[in-house]
Each structure stands twice: as structure tokens, then as C-alpha cells.
Amino acid sequence: MSTLDDYLRMAAELQASDIHLKVGRPPLLRTNGDLLPTDLPPLSDYDVTRMIEEALGERYWKRFCEFWELDVAYEIAEGTRFRLNVYKQRGAIEAVFRVVPVRPMTMEEIGLPELARSFPKRLRGLVLVTGPVGSGKSTTQAAMIDFINEHYPCHIVTIEDPIEFIHPNKKALVSQRELGLDTRSFEDALRNVLREDPDVILVGEMRDLDTVRLAITAAETGHLVISTLHTMDAGETINRVIDIFPTHQQDEVRMQLAVNLIGVIAQTLVRRADGRGRVAAFEVMVNVPAVATAIRENKIHQIASAIQTGMKSGMVSLDRSLAHLVRAGEITYEEGLWRAKNPDEYSHFALGTKQKEATRPC
Numbered sequence: 001m002s003t004l005d006d007y008l009r010m011a012a013e014l015q016a017s018d019i020h021l022k023v024g025r026p027p028l029l030r031t032n033g034d035l036l037p038t039d040l041p042p043l044s045d046y047d048v049t050r051m052i053e054e055a056l057g058e059r060y061w062k063r064f065c066e067f068w069e070l071d072v073a074y075e076i077a078e079g080t081r082f083r084l085n086v087y088k089q090r091g092a093i094e095a096v097f098r099v100v101p102v103r104p105m106t107m108e109e110i111g112l113p114e115l116a117r118s119f120p121k122r123l124r125g126l127v128l129v130t131g132p133v134g135s136g137k138s139t140t141q142a143a144m145i146d147f148i149n150e151h152y153p154c155h156i157v158t159i160e161d162p163i164e165f166i167h168p169n170k171k172a173l174v175s176q177r178e179l180g181l182d183t184r185s186f187e188d189a190l191r192n193v194l195r196e197d198p199d200v201i202l203v204g205e206m207r208d209l210d211t212v213r214l215a216i217t218a219a220e221t222g223h224l225v226i227s228t229l230h231t232m233d234a235g236e237t238i239n240r241v242i243d244i245f246p247t248h249q250q251d252e253v254r255m256q257l258a259v260n261l262i263g264v265i266a267q268t269l270v271r272r273a274d275g276r277g278r279v280a281a282f283e284v285m286v287n288v289p290a291v292a293t294a295i296r297e298n299k300i301h302q303i304a305s306a307i308q309t310g311m312k313s314g315m316v317s318l319d320r321s322l323a324h325l326v327r328a329g330e331i332t333y334e335e336g337l338w339r340a341k342n343p344d345e346y347s348h349f350a351l352g353t354k355q356k357e358a359t360r361p362c
């Protein structure tokens with residue numbers, strides 16, 4: 001086995017989420033959350049450089065040689081797509097390929113709570129999908145876009161870096177724009193997107209002040225905007241959005257969020273109890289009056305209580321979501337505890353007792 005496509009085909013067939021190519025090591029696969037070496041021969045500097053240069057092609061190879069790091073999409077003959085990140089480490093080229101499923105999963109398939117499944121049915125406003133790297137944010141976004149594409153005659157514009165899931169036109173018209181290929185930046189794309197007659201705008205990531213400002217403005221002007229942040233829960237997400245603005249603008253941003261935010265979905269992936277893959281746990285916050293008041297009055301610490309109070313309407317905290325997975329037998333108690341924000345609360349809902357000490361299983 002010597003070609004890049006052979007390695008990638010192997011990763012897809014073994015249902016790995018990622019494959020790492022590192023000089024001096026055999027290819028490594030991330031399977032069920034663990035990064036493990038294959039029994040293949042170690043890769044030389046020549047092997048990795050040759051494969052990456054061929055994968056990038058002349059245009060992107062020149063860009064990588066200039067900036068020394070790059071995110072692009074890559075597709076093998078069978079149609080399986082990958083998100084490629086290539087970078088340098090101690091002078092050598094290394095790469096990580098993230099496997100992109102052939103089709104988007106549905107919101108039901110990923111286990112998205114019912115309240116969150118109502119978010120893409122809204123005509124306007126801002127939906128934020130958050131979580132750490134590798135928590136499935138892109139999968140959740142793609143499920144929402146696919147639902148809209150299936151059900152509404154509208155124009156969906158996505159701005160991505162790079163494009164992962166390909167969305168064919170169904171009931172909607174879908175325009176997918178990629179950074180470096182179709183636009184220079186999220187900011188440039190957002191400055192012009194309102195002239196493209198969109199109904200729904202997906203922003204791959206809100207990375208900087210201008211992108212955040214323009215995304216909020218698009219939601220404010222009557223569009224449904226879906227985007228992501230690398231935050232762990234709803235309260236942290238609201239703080240991150242507000243804190244990116246200068247102090248003298250933060251009161252105005254709080255007002256905009258209080259009016260235009262639809263909700264926040266914070267998610268993480270947890271190892272299944274049987275070791276066969278991972279399952280998502282979700283925190284879901286919807287912008288009910290109590291949440292809007294907390295945002296407007298800068299009392300973000302009250303959002304956690306508002307989520308607890310809103311359980312009857314479908315809101316759920318991460319700890320309760322983890323506890324539900326434990327009771328359903330999908331994850332172990334210890335695995336959930338390792339990710340719980342409030343161990344006492346988690347233990348109470350998972351077992352009906354307050355067990356404070358446990359360690360993550362090997």
C-alpha cells in the first residue's frame with residue numbers, strides 16, 4: 001500500500017474519523033475517539049511530501065509553501081470526501097484527513113433533541129452550534145441545512161473553509177462558497193451575501209469581530225443564520241460573542257442577541273459503552289424571555305438556571321443529556337462523569353445519588 005488514496009480508502013472502510021500522516025510513524029487512525037497506529041510501514045519525509053503535493057495540486061501546493069499550513073477538501077475516486085489540514089512540524093510536513101460522510105445525517109440520526117430540531121424551521125434569527133474540535137458541529141450544521149433543503153423553496157448560501165458536505169439542490173437552491181476558492185474571507189463573503197438574495201446563510205465559523213458583527217446583522221435583517229463557535233456551553237457562548245466586541249459596543253450587542261438569537265446547541269462526543277463508536281450529548285438553550293433578559297442585563301450566570309427551568313419546554317443541560325445516555329445504557333457512568341460540568345448534578349440525574357469520585361476508563 002503506497003498511494004494516498006489507498007490510505008484514505010482504508011480509513012473510510014475501517015470507519016475511522018481521521019487519519020494522520022506523520023514522518024517516521026505508520027499512518028495513525030482515530031477510531032472511536034482513540035488515536036492508534038496501523039501495522040503499516042513508517043512513512044518517510046519523501047512519502048509524506050510526495051502524497052501531499054499530489055493531493056494539493058500546483059495551486060494549493062504553492063499556497064502551502066507560502067503559508068506553511070492549509071485547510072482544503074479532498075475527494076477520492078469512490079466519491080468519499082475528506083477535510084485535509086496540512087502543516088509543518090520540526091521542518092517536516094504532516095497532515096490530518098478528516099473523513100466526511102457521503103451524505104449528511106438527519107437531525108434524528110444524530111440524536112438532536114426535539115427542541116433543537118425546530119431551529120431550522122425558523123424564518124429568521126441566529127443559531128449557534130458549539131463544542132470542542134471534533135465534536136460533530138459540522139455534522140449538526142449539515143443536518144440542519146439538509147432539512148431546510150428538503151422542505152423549503154429558498155436560497156441557501158454556505159460559506160465554508162473548506163466545503164465538507166456537498167448539498168445538491170433539492171427543494172432549495174444551494175450555493176456553497178469556499179474560502180480561497182470562491183471568496184477571500186468569511187468577512188468578504190458576508191459583506192456581499194445579502195446581495196445574493198439568500199434566505200438561509202451558513203457561516204462555517206465565527207472567527208473574528210467583523211464576521212460576528214456581519215452574521216448578527218444578517219440575522220437582524222430577516223435571514224436565518226447558522227454558525228459555530230469553539231465554546232463548551234450556552235453561557236460561555238454568549239460571553240464569547242459579546243466579549244469579542246469593544247467594551248463601548250457590548251451593550252448594543254447584548255440587545256441584538258437578546259432579540260435575534262434563536263438558540264444555542266452545545267455538543268460533545270462520548271465513547272459508547274460497548275466501545276463501538278461515539279454518541280453525541282447536547283445542551284440546548286432556546287432564547288425564551290428569561291434567557292433574553294439575562295443576556296440584555298449582562299447576567300449570563302443566570303442562563304444555566306433558565307435552562308433548568310425550561311426543561312418542560314424542551315431545553316436540556318449537558319449534565320442531564322449525559323445522564324440520559326447513562327440511563328439508556330449508551331455510555332458508562334464514568335465516561336459521562338469525565339465530561340460533566342457539575343458532577344453532583346450529573347450523578348443525581350444519572351444514578352439518583354451523589355457520587356463525586358470516578359476516573360475515566362482506560
